[in-house]
Amino acid sequence: MQKILVTGGCGYIGSHTVVDLIANGYEVISIDDNSRSTTYLLDGIEKITGKKLKNYKVDLKNFDDTLAVFQENEDITGIIHFAAYKAVGESVAEPLMYYENNLFSLINLLKCVKEFNIPSFVFSSSCTVYGNPDAIPVTEQSPIKKAESPYGATKQMGEQILCDFAQVAGTKAILLRYFNPVGAHPSIKIGELPLGKPQNLVPAITQTAIGKLPQMTVYGADYPTRDGSCVRDYIHVSDIAHAHTLALEYLENNRNKSNCDVFNLGTGNGVTVLEAIHAFEEVSGVQLNYKIGPRRPGDVVAIYANNQLAVDELGWQIQYNLKDMMRTAWEWEQKVKQDEELMKKQNPVLN
Numbered sequence: 001m002q003k004i005l006v007t008g009g010c011g012y013i014g015s016h017t018v019v020d021l022i023a024n025g026y027e028v029i030s031i032d033d034n035s036r037s038t039t040y041l042l043d044g045i046e047k048i049t050g051k052k053l054k055n056y057k058v059d060l061k062n063f064d065d066t067l068a069v070f071q072e073n074e075d076i077t078g079i080i081h082f083a084a085y086k087a088v089g090e091s092v093a094e095p096l097m098y099y100e101n102n103l104f105s106l107i108n109l110l111k112c113v114k115e116f117n118i119p120s121f122v123f124s125s126s127c128t129v130y131g132n133p134d135a136i137p138v139t140e141q142s143p144i145k146k147a148e149s150p151y152g153a154t155k156q157m158g159e160q161i162l163c164d165f166a167q168v169a170g171t172k173a174i175l176l177r178y179f180n181p182v183g184a185h186p187s188i189k190i191g192e193l194p195l196g197k198p199q200n201l202v203p204a205i206t207q208t209a210i211g212k213l214p215q216m217t218v219y220g221a222d223y224p225t226r227d228g229s230c231v232r233d234y235i236h237v238s239d240i241a242h243a244h245t246l247a248l249e250y251l252e253n254n255r256n257k258s259n260c261d262v263f264n265l266g267t268g269n270g271v272t273v274l275e276a277i278h279a280f281e282e283v284s285g286v287q288l289n290y291k292i293g294p295r296r297p298g299d300v301v302a303i304y305a306n307n308q309l310a311v312d313e314l315g316w317q318i319q320y321n322l323k324d325m326m327r328t329a330w331e332w333e334q335k336v337k338q339d340e341e342l343m344k345k346q347n348p349v350l351n
């Protein structure tokens with residue numbers, strides 16, 4: 001059985017990928033310092049897979065602690081690297097924190113990859129590397145433009161660091177550029193857990209619908225799009241997760257191909273913010289309380305993927321549509337609320 005190290009295994013996309021890897025016969029361990037996640041999702045992973053995920057609570061910026069994990073697990077055959085800060089707005093306010101965390105972590109990890117000759121490495125990248133594209137849909141050959149934020153810059157630099165390393169190391173790398181991951185695992189036992197006020201659209205929608213937020217704001221409805229709001233390519237997190245399993249299989253079966261392949265992970269369908277809201281209202285039956293506000297600095301007007309390369313080369317087949325994304329996101333939000341109410345009953349001090 002192949003052992004895969006997932007960094008950020010307690011996080012949103014990391015936990016969903018752990019579930020998919022285990023379902024496909026891999027042994028999985030995780031490194032997650034829980035600075036931006038909790039162990040709440042570990043329980044859900046165990047309920048879905050029957051396996052208890054071993055998570056090393058290690059800060060990847062600490063090289064010795066990271067190396068110790070590899071010394072204890074010399075049979076790691078592949079790495080999927082999710083652990084990074086990812087809030088666009090926060091990165092503008094705290095650039096050094098983003099460059100230090102996202103790049104030092106990656107470099108420490110690659111030093112361990114070199115030390116232990118790990119053959120396969122999958123990197124969590126983002127469509128944000130394309131900036132404001134001149135032409136959509138974007139392909140993997142679309143120009144990489146100046147990043148709109150330090151977060152986006154760390155993804156661009158991370159891709160460069162990894163590919164330069166893969167040219168001289170025996171490691172083969174794949175960069176997966178996610179568009180907008182949303183929704184929750186169909187079991188509704190794991191999902192997205194934004195810390196604090198949600199920055200992203202779908203958790204803002206579901207938290208408004210459940211009453212955690214009084215009202216949400218649509219950031220601009222005066223863009224040159226079909227209804228004035230921004231266009232994105234929303235993709236179910238479980239479809240994203242399965243693409244990582246396929247990427248590992250691709251790396252195992254294509255050792256003589258290039259050292260660093262890139263794949264877009266999107267549906268190929270552009271959806272506006274208002275269309276996303278209406279899709280949510282349709283599946284939930286909830287009339288969403290939102291207002292139209294000013295544009296958000298740094299927002300891209302419109303972007304969605306040409307995903308043909310991932311379909312052709314990885315054998316990736318998308319399973320979930322926009323209504324599935326909204327339905328699972330809504331059911332997960334309701335489940336989290338039930339758990340919070342149960343915890344308050346069991347621990348009155350939390351009230």
Ligand code: WQD
Pocket residue numbers: 086088126127128178179180181199200201202204216217218219220230231232273296299
């Ligand atoms: C989507 C649209 C907002 C919240 C970023 C990163 C990307 C990935 C996902 C990590 C935009 C609008 C949002 C709200 C709104 N990060 N919106 N009201 O900015 O496309 O992508 O997060 O994996 O790499 O770049 O996602 O969900 O924040 O915004 O109107 O309360 O929803 O203006 O048009 P984004 P998002």
